[in-house]
Amino acid sequence: MHGLGNDFIVIDDLGVPQEQGTPLNSDVAVKICDRRFGIGADQILWLREPRDSLADARMEILNSDGSVAEMCGNGIRAIALYVDQKMKSHRKDSYRIETLAGMKTVVVADGRVVVDMGPPVLGLGTGEEVEIKGRKLRFFEVSMGNPHAVIFVDEFSTYPVEEFGPCIETHPRFPKRTNVEFVRVVGKNAIEVRVWERGAGITLACGTGACASVVASLATGRVNGEVGVKLPGGSLQITWKGPGQSVMMKGPAVEVFRGEIQVE
Numbered sequence: 001m002h003g004l005g006n007d008f009i010v011i012d013d014l015g016v017p018q019e020q021g022t023p024l025n026s027d028v029a030v031k032i033c034d035r036r037f038g039i040g041a042d043q044i045l046w047l048r049e050p051r052d053s054l055a056d057a058r059m060e061i062l063n064s065d066g067s068v069a070e071m072c073g074n075g076i077r078a079i080a081l082y083v084d085q086k087m088k089s090h091r092k093d094s095y096r097i098e099t100l101a102g103m104k105t106v107v108v109a110d111g112r113v114v115v116d117m118g119p120p121v122l123g124l125g126t127g128e129e130v131e132i133k134g135r136k137l138r139f140f141e142v143s144m145g146n147p148h149a150v151i152f153v154d155e156f157s158t159y160p161v162e163e164f165g166p167c168i169e170t171h172p173r174f175p176k177r178t179n180v181e182f183v184r185v186v187g188k189n190a191i192e193v194r195v196w197e198r199g200a201g202i203t204l205a206c207g208t209g210a211c212a213s214v215v216a217s218l219a220t221g222r223v224n225g226e227v228g229v230k231l232p233g234g235s236l237q238i239t240w241k242g243p244g245q246s247v248m249m250k251g252p253a254v255e256v257f258r259g260e261i262q263v264e
Helices: 026-033 073-090 161-169 207-219
Strands: 006-013 043-048 057-063 095-099 102-109 112-116 128-132 135-143 147-152 179-187 190-197 201-203 227-231 234-240 247-252
Touching (some): 006 073, 026 057, 043 073, 073 095, 073 112, 073 207, 073 247, 128 161, 135 161, 161 190, 207 227
Parallel strands (some): 006 043, 147 179
Antiparallel strands (some): 095 102, 102 112, 128 135, 135 147, 190 201, 234 247
């Protein structure tokens, strides 16, 4: 499946006892996410039985480098669409999905998914600085259940996203590493974003990254209202009404194909 080109391998263990589930670990994730020797994906979305009786499913995430991610905005849209299709005659108006970033409520309608991403947590409002290769970069720290460093830029054509992205991700300032968003404001209700994802590198889209970028843009007065986020793989609509309020994300998800692979 994919959300705006951010692509996933969805492994369905929903309804399967944990001891009988897929033997999935970091090594297996690296193998099957390889685009030449495996299936190929940015991340694995592992659909499992929820621990909370009020949840419909649990989503666990393994990045293409084998590391664990707390949350994935594009991924949860894909999981929600998959669960909705799986439910068939028992479809619901909304679904509750467990993640390492907490419970998320999602609504599926006509192939588009609206996700209540929960309230963000902002770092220092004026921004902090990190020094990368002799250059001081000002970033805004936002947590969407996973960490983000948002950097505002004037243009992308000459900005070294692929050079600075991995350096910022692994900077000592971020002991658990961080996702990095490079943001260009293009209007009062519109931004463009390029993303370096923690554990995956450059991706065509990042849902939590889009949310973090809008939160930083709104918090610093660069935009207002509902914000359209243009990513290399497509667009999302993000709404946030201020501190203590949930970030609402709306966007598509697509199933591409189904198959089997030997993982042992």
